[in-house]
Amino acid sequence: MSLDEIKIGGMGASRRRVEDNRFIRGKGNYVDDIVLPGMLHMEILRSPLAHARIKSIDTSKAWAIPGVRLVMTGEMMASRNLAWMPTLSYDTQAVLATDKVRFQGQEVACVIADDPYIAKDACEAIVVDYEPLPVVVNPIQAMAPGAPLIRDDKENQHDNVVFDWEVGDKDGTEKAFAQADVVSKLELHYPRSHPSPLETCGSIADFDRATSKLTVYMTTQAPHIIRAAVAMVAELPEHMIRIVSPDLGGGFGNKVPVYPGYVASILASILLERPVKWIEDKTGNLISTGFGRDVYLRGEMALRKDGKILGVRMHTDSDHGAFFSDAQPSKFKIGLMHSAFACYDIPAAHLTARGMYTNKAPGGVAYRCSFRVTEAMFFQERMVQAAADDLGMDQAEFRRLNFVRDEDFPHRTAFGFLTDSGQYAKCLDVGLEAIGYKDFLKQKEEAKKRGRLLGIGISTMTEPLGAGNSREYDILGIKMFDSAELRVHMSGKAILRTGAKSQGQGHETTWAQIVAHELGIPADDITVEEGDTDTAPFGMGTYASRSTPVAGAAVAMVSRKIRAKARKLAAHLLEVSEEDVEWELGRFYVRSSPDRGVTIQDCANAAYSNMPDGLEPGLENTAYYDPPNLTWPFACYIATVEVDPETGVWDVLNVVAVDDCGVRINPMIVEGQIMGGLTEAYAMASMQFITFDAEGNCVGSNYMDYLLPTAWETPGFELHEVVTPCPHHPIGAKGIGECATVGGPAAFVNAVMDALKGTGVRNIDMPLLPDRVYEAFTTRRDISGMPPVKTED
Amino acid sequence: MLAVQADGHDVMTVEGLATASELHPIQEGFKDEHGLQCGFCTPGMMITAKALLDENPDPTEDEIRWALSGNLCRCTGYQNIVKSVMWAARKINNQAAN
Numbered sequence: 001m002s003l004d005e006i007k008i009g010g011m012g013a014s015r016r017r018v019e020d021n022r023f024i025r026g027k028g029n030y031v032d033d034i035v036l037p038g039m040l041h042m043e044i045l046r047s048p049l050a051h052a053r054i055k056s057i058d059t060s061k062a063w064a065i066p067g068v069r070l071v072m073t074g075e076m077m078a079s080r081n082l083a084w085m086p087t088l089s090y091d092t093q094a095v096l097a098t099d100k101v102r103f104q105g106q107e108v109a110c111v112i113a114d115d116p117y118i119a120k121d122a123c124e125a126i127v128v129d130y131e132p133l134p135v136v137v138n139p140i141q142a143m144a145p146g147a148p149l150i151r152d153d154k155e156n157q158h159d160n161v162v163f164d165w166e167v168g169d170k171d172g173t174e175k176a177f178a179q180a181d182v183v184s185k186l187e188l189h190y191p192r193s194h195p196s197p198l199e200t201c202g203s204i205a206d207f208d209r210a211t212s213k214l215t216v217y218m219t220t221q222a223p224h225i226i227r228a229a230v231a232m233v234a235e236l237p238e239h240m241i242r243i244v245s246p247d248l249g250g251g252f253g254n255k256v257p258v259y260p261g262y263v264a265s266i267l268a269s270i271l272l273e274r275p276v277k278w279i280e281d282k283t284g285n286l287i288s289t290g291f292g293r294d295v296y297l298r299g300e301m302a303l304r305k306d307g308k309i310l311g312v313r314m315h316t317d318s319d320h321g322a323f324f325s326d327a328q329p330s331k332f333k334i335g336l337m338h339s340a341f342a343c344y345d346i347p348a349a350h351l352t353a354r355g356m357y358t359n360k361a362p363g364g365v366a367y368r369c370s371f372r373v374t375e376a377m378f379f380q381e382r383m384v385q386a387a388a389d390d391l392g393m394d395q396a397e398f399r400r401l402n403f404v405r406d407e408d409f410p411h412r413t414a415f416g417f418l419t420d421s422g423q424y425a426k427c428l429d430v431g432l433e434a435i436g437y438k439d440f441l442k443q444k445e446e447a448k449k450r451g452r453l454l455g456i457g458i459s460t461m462t463e464p465l466g467a468g469n470s471r472e473y474d475i476l477g478i479k480m481f482d483s484a485e486l487r488v489h490m491s492g493k494a495i496l497r498t499g500a501k502s503q504g505q506g507h508e509t510t511w512a513q514i515v516a517h518e519l520g521i522p523a524d525d526i527t528v529e530e531g532d533t534d535t536a537p538f539g540m541g542t543y544a545s546r547s548t549p550v551a552g553a554a555v556a557m558v559s560r561k562i563r564a565k566a567r568k569l570a571a572h573l574l575e576v577s578e579e580d581v582e583w584e585l586g587r588f589y590v591r592s593s594p595d596r597g598v599t600i601q602d603c604a605n606a607a608y609s610n611m612p613d614g615l616e617p618g619l620e621n622t623a624y625y626d627p628p629n630l631t632w633p634f635a636c637y638i639a640t641v642e643v644d645p646e647t648g649v650w651d652v653l654n655v656v657a658v659d660d661c662g663v664r665i666n667p668m669i670v671e672g673q674i675m676g677g678l679t680e681a682y683a684m685a686s687m688q689f690i691t692f693d694a695e696g697n698c699v700g701s702n703y704m705d706y707l708l709p710t711a712w713e714t715p716g717f718e719l720h721e722v723v724t725p726c727p728h729h730p731i732g733a734k735g736i737g738e739c740a741t742v743g744g745p746a747a748f749v750n751a752v753m754d755a756l757k758g759t760g761v762r763n764i765d766m767p768l769l770p771d772r773v774y775e776a777f778t779t780r781r782d783i784s785g786m787p788p789v790k791t792e793d
Numbered sequence: 794m795l796a797v798q799a800d801g802h803d804v805m806t807v808e809g810l811a812t813a814s815e816l817h818p819i820q821e822g823f824k825d826e827h828g829l830q831c832g833f834c835t836p837g838m839m840i841t842a843k844a845l846l847d848e849n850p851d852p853t854e855d856e857i858r859w860a861l862s863g864n865l866c867r868c869t870g871y872q873n874i875v876k877s878v879m880w881a882a883r884k885i886n887n888q889a890a891n
Binding site: 016017019020021022023024025026028030196197198199247248249250251252503504505506668669671672675676677678679680703708710711712714716717 | 806807808810811816820823824825827829830831832833834835836839857858859861862863864865866867868869870871872873874875
């Protein structure tokens, strides 16, 4: 009698996506598609210099251009106490520069005009007199004695240090190193990179004087956080602010922070009492908005001869740019860097982390990762491979020997996280089998005799996804829970809203599948809406792979609340007591007489037309979900490559991915996320980076200079799965959106390093551009730092 | 391409792919093979695929990858886009054969 869950589009169905119906027709509704009556257009004038004092700004020529409505400068913002705004990490950031500019591309002035072309022309008519200052482009320069003070606006800031932070057991780790047979050391750099969603940032601010209501359509992954921030910055009452995040053309962490353009468009709309649209151009996006990564590591591992890891010591120096606007939990200064080595059973570990200001755009957004987890796992897996090589051990066996075993969960990691589930060795075995590990090692030896360089790289990791719990995770004091609201209509059709915000993850499809699983309402009967703070319940948004772990759990919980009420309605309809009613998917029935039953749709109808005495009418509810722990997916990525010794070009031969993200809601969408992530991993390893010259000029400010892989370069991927349900998540799911971006890069780099094994080259920092590989191979030396600026010089 | 280069030519956008009652096989292929996520690159990918299939109704995977290499996608990793185009090619060829 029970419904076929796959047929109604429930859990486990590779249901085709609902949102595709508009996207394939060109009917997506991105912020630039929105046109309001009387709308004006804003353009931003950006600094050409990375560090300079502003001596004067002359806007007279801009004002004189017909069609210009407003020219805004830092001085004008300051007169309204809006020249500076708080960041998500308790720092401040200039909205429009007043005293000096601190990175190339910083916002200096804005023009609002009748059309975007006039606004752009008028920006070029603004004359700014700059006095150049010495420039700092990396943490090493920033730490040097006598380095120019970047943040002279801050009281009590006498150097360029953002934070000095440590975590772990320092004494225990020292003891472990004292007992080590071998100490393996590695220095690495994870280069600065830009998430670069294809859609840039933008906003349309619409202040209505008659109602005092401010509506802002904008590119944000976290509309409720933005509402809180706007209330704080613009000093507007929260109920008079409506943030609408329409369709987003990708996010990847880039659309979490509050950017000056948003704030400027809001002020402009308030002053002009007309809608003001700001759509950032590609260069503006690439040079000024949230970068990711840019961390240097000194790593050491204490090893016993038999391969057991006794302890790990890490020191990171991170480059945060001119303003500390990392989007991450307040408590952890370098994000979840200390989730490194969580899949290994390690007795002691210690991490020291120093963050530095530099004359670069703010960095530290969680670029398709859970707050620095990408760096953590890359460092981990590069160190693991180096350690295996130092011991002369097989890299797969070294991992297996040190894995946390299946029977050891829950497991407290050396840095204090609680991992709760996994089958690490099984995932590794599936991966080794799929890639044909033993055969490849033989092929590699054969090829070597003929002068060909083959390599195999493994990366295994478990990562913490789905912040929070509220005990440890907050942003600006707001706890990292999430929410769902479900309204079941009289006919049994429904609308679901959540505090998350899809940017391509497919929530409109998958959330309905969770409701279908819990209530038996066909997924096609459920509309999903997100992104409007006037209608969606409060939530922290979508980033750090937190949607399914937190908002997805809230969807399951709100469905269960609905089911509990529907049971009362069913008992009433069946004229039995509630205790005598049983549930199967989509239907309640009388325990002693299973043929007598009512469907969930019957109950929905009764909620509006035939409720029992004393029962509140209607069938809707809201759930706020505070997860007991993070979720811990596990992944094993293996890549094989061939390096051309004549050119340094390396070709990917095969890529195998084994992901254990617990129960999969929609396997098709999960696999789509993994393939997208693997592509970004390949991109980071092979080509994708943004560097800066000694003057702080951003090299990579457009798609001619910033290399992103196309369909031509991107290799194919072979996907496998292992399922270990999350023990605390209501439907057993774990995060997945970012696993491959996080774990993938080390597989590619390890593969190239494996191909160069025996040449004396221990490390080439990403990106592994052919010239860097060639130089390493021919000079037999490591290649460190970011091209073309080498920090050791 | 600059607007003047289109002088004297027909211009087809994504809005021209479907008829009032039916989706184009390329649109169906993108949905069926999960060839899109955020949807921002999708119109460009589909129209590029249309140009390819008009010239070459039975392309190989390499030919599809090469044809699409002027367009960027940040979400999908391309593999499903390639499969979407192959799906469309099969459907168009089957329709022609019948």
